[in-house]
Amino acid sequence: MSRKKQKHEDHVNLERWLVSYADFITLLFVVFLILFAMSSVDAAKFQALAESFHSVKGSGASLVMPAPGSAMTQQAKVGATGQNKQKDEQKKLEEVKKKLEKYAKQKGIANNLNINMDKNGINVTVTGTILFANGDASLQPAAKAVIKDIFNIINTINNPVRIEGHTDDRPIQTPQYPSNWELSTARATNLIRYLVTDFKFDPTRLSVGAYGQYHPVVPNTNEENRAKNRRVEIMILSNEVKDQTPHSGEKASP
Template sequence: MRRHKTQDGHPPGQERWLVTYSDLITLLMIFFIVMYSMSQVDANKFRAMAQSLSITLGGAAPSAVNLSETQAGDSFIESGSTESSTSTGQDDQQGVEQETTPSEGTGQGDTDYQESLTIEGIKAKLDQFAKENGIENKLVSSIEERGLVISIQDTLLFNSGSAEISTNSRAILKKISTVLSASPNYIKVEGHTCNLPIHTAEFRSNWELSVLRATNVVHILVDDGEIDPLRLSAAGYGEYRPIADNSTEQGRITNRRVDLIILRSKYDLLEPGSSSSNTTTGADSNGNSSN
């Protein structure tokens, strides 16, 4: 039997190999594109992505903050290196230092990003601590433009109309300070009250009460938490910086608080005595201005 031919004289299906050939060429092109893109990996972006994944999965930025927990219970929060890290050899230590040192070409944007990762890591640990101890409504942290704001309700630290910190409150502040010590940033402690007036033999007004409460918290952070006092400052705002409506009882409870603010490093210039402000004013090593 004679084979049928198409109108142009070629047997049917003779050019099907062109389809397979074009598919093969396309796959090769995709393969080389992928190989090229893999050879252009940005080391800084890769490191930032790894740190971001670490934060998302419940950790903190490995090169910026090292926070650990103990077993279930009172969830003591620790920072700094462990005994195992101190027992490693000199070569390992040099390797870690090289890994955590910003590479050449990194700018202020990379520094800000690293700082943001540290702040997010501290916030995650504080939120976890508050949840484990059932005080998430009295210990609230939030990230703002100026940095991390940790609001502690006054009832968690003080009795009504008092600035004395109880023993249990000292333990809570010590655990908080352990987390805060992981960051070298300046810390502002701000005392706030509601608008209910106070006039006692100890406190003439809410100004005095808010200032003394902030100052007492600073003493705990220095004495028990061992935070460098050069990083700390205290301020009292009385009832004049509310964050809720003072016309309601719940609003007044919210306003009676002590805020701990981990300032972003870009605000170091505003802190008197900082290296940035000394450089700007032309102060010498003895603190004397050259102007």
């Protein structure tokens, strides 16, 4: 038994400590390489270092933080900046909405000045005969004062504005307005013309749309509903959707 035991002990590997020592040296080398890479703003060299780690450890991304000035860092900064801009714009739009609501109550026109807000921006719907008489597209004399007040509030921000004209379903056929298409178009463009020529509103912020009778907010079943469908929509657009054409039938919660 003693010979067998002695023979077994002779084969024991007394240099196993070298394995642990080699692992330690390797990890220490990796640490120094990481510190060196992070001290440099050369993203290309850093990426090469990460790829070399990938071949050894499986994923350099798990060992190496993004290099200063790398694409990943820049993307994070851009994303954070975009989110901050959206929050700032949202806050400004909410302030404009509150001012418009306060104005409508003070003037006693809250029933004809509906103000809604969603991700696209603010929608100010002017109904009834505040702006135009039935079957006409000329701005009422009292309408100009209302428009000035509304756009003095809108002008506190620089967002684009879209004007949309709508009618009820009553047919119209006159030399000036052969159909509701012409009537809704004339209402929207006459309002824009007044804003540009008299109010001196920046025309590059304006766009126009006309929908005739084909986008009612309620069924044209009675006079009250028709009065709601005869409207002009002033849409203060979020900068996120300024290049899109919002669908006037999509309404937001107040």
